[in-house]
Amino acid sequence: MKIFECGHCNHPLFFESNSCENCGHSCGYRDDDRIMLTFDPLKPSLISDREKNEYNYCKNKEYGVCNWLLEKEDEHDYCNACQLNRTIPNLSDKNNFSKWQNLEVAKHRLIYQLQKMGLDLPSKMVHKEGLCFDFIAKKNNPEIMTGHANGIITILLREADSVSREQIRKKLQEPFRTLIGHLRHEVGHYFWDRLIFNNQDVLQAFRTIFGNEEANYSDALQTYYKYGAPHHWQESYISKYATSHPWEDWAETWAHYLHIMDMVETAHFFCLSVNPNEISQNMKTEATLDPYAVKDFQTIIDTCVPLSFAVNSINRSMGIPDVYPFVINRAVIKKMTFIHELLLPKR
Numbered sequence: 001m002k003i004f005e006c007g008h009c010n011h012p013l014f015f016e017s018n019s020c021e022n023c024g025h026s027c028g029y030r031d032d033d034r035i036m037l038t039f040d041p042l043k044p045s046l047i048s049d050r051e052k053n054e055y056n057y058c059k060n061k062e063y064g065v066c067n068w069l070l071e072k073e074d075e076h077d078y079c080n081a082c083q084l085n086r087t088i089p090n091l092s093d094k095n096n097f098s099k100w101q102n103l104e105v106a107k108h109r110l111i112y113q114l115q116k117m118g119l120d121l122p123s124k125m126v127h128k129e130g131l132c133f134d135f136i137a138k139k140n141n142p143e144i145m146t147g148h149a150n151g152i153i154t155i156l157l158r159e160a161d162s163v164s165r166e167q168i169r170k171k172l173q174e175p176f177r178t179l180i181g182h183l184r185h186e187v188g189h190y191f192w193d194r195l196i197f198n199n200q201d202v203l204q205a206f207r208t209i210f211g212n213e214e215a216n217y218s219d220a221l222q223t224y225y226k227y228g229a230p231h232h233w234q235e236s237y238i239s240k241y242a243t244s245h246p247w248e249d250w251a252e253t254w255a256h257y258l259h260i261m262d263m264v265e266t267a268h269f270f271c272l273s274v275n276p277n278e279i280s281q282n283m284k285t286e287a288t289l290d291p292y293a294v295k296d297f298q299t300i301i302d303t304c305v306p307l308s309f310a311v312n313s314i315n316r317s318m319g320i321p322d323v324y325p326f327v328i329n330r331a332v333i334k335k336m337t338f339i340h341e342l343l344l345p346k347r
């Protein structure tokens, strides 16, 4: 994620900021060119400080879950991220509201990243092949699960509750479980349909790396939940769950590819470098490049590994879990390189 700056006083701003802490100007995100615009809060309309153009906020600003902007002439009430919401929770239940806020933070970061990757994000409500989100409370819909089906990404509200999410994480023996991780995984299934299924050459290449996805999916999942991951899974997969079926391997690897790209992009915007004394050369790095502009995926991995070693070490000093508790082996790098090269022409 980028760091943003106030258009009035140049103070740094977060992606989620609603106003500048230094000068009090209000702010909003314009996704066309991924910049934050700022506005004089004493003026009745949103005229940007630098360009003097007029904007409206997305309607979800009313709920404090979105700070994205629409041009004054835009006919939509909602921004490009919120137009993808098909179902939001019942907001008369106060417990739902904070969970929805958490989900929206993760979803907006996901959309930022997918846009930066150059991917089309049509709404399922307008295009048959589009994408939409259902954020749903399980108690009213006992049969519904978190997952993806034909462009519809369903996330159960309980995943936005940190206690409940931690209980599920322990039960499933996962090293970490996050909202952004869920969204990245599920949207991976959507992009498998869009980028791979319709292209025979790409599909063949996919099968040589991830295996044949024609293997019966429900049988494969039943086998996985009965017997778990095979021994030595760490030699070829990013997670245990990735071993269940080639589709899940793709979605897990895709999610981790997005984690890595975001981590290295953030490090790049902060100009982070890691240069420990007396530790091998491959634990030194400078995040000088925006990873989305880098062709060679190995360069990104060479930046990511020392960075995650450093930030994991800082977290351990604070007694909190590792930021990135995974080992990226050669087979996984090959899979991620396939994803990286598939996406390069889109940027």
Ligand SMILES: [Zn+2]
Residues within 6 Å of the ligand: 006, 007, 008, 009, 010, 011, 020, 021, 022, 023, 024, 025
């Ligand atoms: Zn400011």
Ligand SMILES: [Zn+2]
Residues within 6 Å of the ligand: 058, 059, 060, 061, 066, 067, 068, 078, 079, 080, 081, 082, 083
């Ligand atoms: Zn919005």
Ligand SMILES: [Zn+2]
Residues within 6 Å of the ligand: 185, 186, 189, 247, 248, 251
């Ligand atoms: Zn999946």
